[in-house]
Amino acid sequence: MMKNREEKTIFEISSEGRKGFRFPKSDVQSAEIPDELLRENLPMPELSEIDVVRHYTHLSSLNYSVDAGFYPLGSCTMKYNPKICEKAARFSGFSQLHPLQPVETVQGALLILYEMQEMLQEISGFRACSLTPAAGAHGEFSGVKMIAAYHQQRKNSHRKTMLIPDSAHGTNPASSVMCGFRVQPVNTNERGNIDLSSLAAFCNDELAGIMITNPNTLGLFDENLVEAIDMVHQAGGLVYGDGANMNALMGIAKPAELGFDVMHFNLHKTFATPHGGGGPGAGAVCCTERLRDYLPGPIAGVIEPASDEMPPLYGWKTPERSIGQIGSFWGHFDVIVKAYIYCLMLGRDGLKRVAEFATLNANYLMHALKADYPLPYDRICMHEFVLDVKWPDAPDIRALDVAKRLMDYDFHPPTNYFPLIVHEALMIEPTETESKQTLDQFIDAMRKIAKEAHEQPDLLHDAPVNTPFGRMDEVKAAKDLKIAE
């Protein structure tokens, strides 16, 4: 009999009259509140501090995390999150700054923002950068909206088609629609590149642009990239870069030199800031000279240049034709501080090594696994690769089963069922922070699972069994819909 790992909710453990925190007695007289403005009851839990601490500590023990083990989740770049970044971001001079303080009182913070913008520009080759986007999808929205504003400014509002390769993240088409574009998918060819004849069919005067993830979600550097970008530019379109996979490119190639016009970075992927169980991340957007006036603002800039005696004065600047404000304040500063420290510590050579070793690790895994698992695109990959779990002699086994079984071997599963063009996709991204020993253990587990799939398929269908919880009834969750108690 397995131990029951259910955890009561905070409402179930609540006990009337308990307090977990006390405020000092008021030192002013009580002010009158009209009765009609008072709430009737406040159905909040009543817990002591130790109740709360134990509850959340127990909950934490039900999570898998990068700190606990290998997390090869494709397209998510689950690399190690350095602890110094957490510590420094908590310095009072960063964490305790009001967003509306006079700029003279936040010169340190503005310096960090300014230098981070400069570093991202140097890494990517772009000429301008805004750190305001809160997440990758938010950066996409900003960048695509900049493309819309650019065409509008040139009285080219008829340019309404946004091309999106069929391997793209779902956020790409969703962001395009929010910016008023019509989405047109572009095919991927048998080598995993953009199909140029499919692309050519849409290079007309309705073309607004294309959103390209490079390396693409198959983990491949698109061999047609430069030509595809050129075709789009020739047709008057602009090229958006989804920077989700930038971990493979730092110091290897600059997106701006490859021809991209605007791109977002995921600081929570490439620059090692933690994923926080689903956020917050940060999605800086960078662009070329011709799009810089459209960036979302405000942006950190020098408002008074340095003199002999004084350092420069940093302040906020909003670009002339900015697409506008996209969030309550100036972006996810706390996340940016962490990314900044990471960049400082790695420096120019370190950042290049990140891309090199992320790529080495992925190729090492891919090479070791391709004898046991179908590999749809068999060429040197970048930082990740995709397997297609379709064995003719084990037809009942799906990618999901392999993913679930991996948990029994204490690994987090890879991304599954993405990209959509590989039907039984397992998308594996090891990142550079994993050692050869860890990769070897993973290879060993994957080989055992391939063997089990053929000899004892029920081990996969029933998996996971060594985890705190088993497979979920997803249908019940949606049908009986209980989302609060």
Place this chain on the structure above:
Amino acid sequence: MMFIPHSDAERDEMLASIGIKSMDDLFEAIPKKYRFPKINLHEGMTEIEASAQLKEIAEADLSVEDVSCFMGAGAYHHYIPAAIDNLISRGEFYTAYTPYQPEISQGTLQGIFEYQSLIARLTGMEAANASHYDGATACAEAGILAYHQYRGKRKKILVSPGLHPHYAAVMRTYLENFEGVHVEIPEFKSLDSVTPQNLADLIDEDTAMVMVQYPDFFGQLFDYSEFAETVHSKGALFCMSVNPIALGLLKTPGAMGADIVVGEGQPLGIPLSLGGPYLGLFAAKKDLIRKVSGRIVGETVDNRGQKAYVLTLTAREQHIRREKATSNICSNQGLNALTAAIYLSLLGKEGLQDVARLCYDKAHYAAEIINKIPGFQVINSTPFFHEFVVACPEPVSEINEHLLHHGILGGFDLSRMIPSLQNVMLIAVTELNSKESIDDLCRILSGEDNDEES
């Protein structure tokens, strides 16, 4: 090598197993012309060096912990109980990804379920999502929901001039590419004119949603119960943007008849951090929940019969629906939602009432004595929460500069967002402002310090 564990020997062994000779061979798919560009950055630093550098940079900033802070305007300085940072610093929470594998993510999932429950209870609504980026984008997402609710047939999103100007700006940014939609915001004339009555006159049959803020940007409190009836009588949705601390005391949006409640969750234990990351609250009536964007966690059972939680209604979201999704949002503010849940659990029923009461009483005390200073006048004529508007005898920037010399971060200069409000300050007071610090503020505003300074 920093954060890369490989020895040279391991690297060579791995290259050999792949069947290539050097690291450079991994990148042959990249056209030679673009391969290995020069990156003009400094050399890397050790942890000791980086830590020292960051410490020095941080010292150039003025932390609100080192002053007496009267600045609010959308971000509030509250005490953050020590247990919070301790719990959210657990690697099991902050180094996990989105809980796509529920068997090994119940900590995050149950945390979100409890967060959703707490927000629903606090706002008096039936349901809440797992959060949006911040208060402003939550407002924008509410506007998009309303647009879809009426299938684009109602074109007007009516916004109170009492909504935070940044939130209004973000709503405009988000909604301007939706065909025909216009975000209508009556021009700010005077504080007296920012009332539900004045807004009610502008609601028509083309209105998809009406958005108000509670307490509004100027701290004003109104009972919107009747207003909600007016909105509904025109067939529109009613959305309220709230300050969650105020709801420890005040009538809930649910009780007033709101259809959607959004808000900035930062006051719930999240540090100011120069404006982010914060937490976009989003709650709604149950019949709207399938139209709400963003992640939602629901209760279910696993195959061992244990009660458990999963991401649910995912067919709404971009990774499934792609261009047909109503929003591109992918993430939620996971760790900040957890922070808010821990904050609300720790404070609980009594603590939340206490903090709201302290904020209310202290703000009213401050307003009362500031109003007595010659040349200063409190303009609010209705009850207010957290903050209030003060007409000053001089430009606010000059007053604030003076206050700063005395270790006081003064109120927000409203002319920075509303140009017609020259010499007008928005002063915020929380439980962290002692009576003594409020008295000090008044002493300096009244010029009693002039002798000392000269």
